[in-house]
Amino acid sequence: MSMDEEWAKEVSDILRKQVGDFYAAKSRDKIRMDISEYQEKALKTAVYPAGMKIIYPALGLAGEAGEVADKVKKIVRDKNDSDEMKRDIAAEIGDCLWYCAVLANDLGFDLAQIADGNLQKLADRQQRGVLHGSGDKR
Ligand SMILES: [Mg+2]
Secondary structure, X not given: OOHHHHHHHHHHHHXXXXXXXXXXXXXXXXXXXXXXXXXXXXXXXXXXXXXXOOHHHHHHHHHHHHHHHHHHHHHHHHOOOOHHHHHHHHHHHHXXXXXXXXXXXXXXXXXXXXXXXXXXXXXXXXXXXXXXXXXXXX
């Protein structure tokens, strides 16, 4: 195994452990929320110029996704698997969710429609054996 492959495996192992620990903690909390209700509540804090519809939340989503990636990078770099770091990443995921909710609304969609459509798409791909692969329309 080359040094690059060893490094990639180490990174993959660290990330797998982080994600597993996070979801294990969340599953213990058993918090349930209606995603349409979340979207309605999120929209109450969506304050930006009407001329910025779609653009504002799309750019915000990209920024927040970058914050998630940056924090994951720091986990790898610093080998920091603290609960605080996981909570920080969870907060950034929440920021992503907020922008998703607002962007969906600007495009005329209920977030629940999008969530359901996504699950149906993935289930269909799984059934057809094309879950792994590339291409949006497979
Ligand atoms: Mg953020």
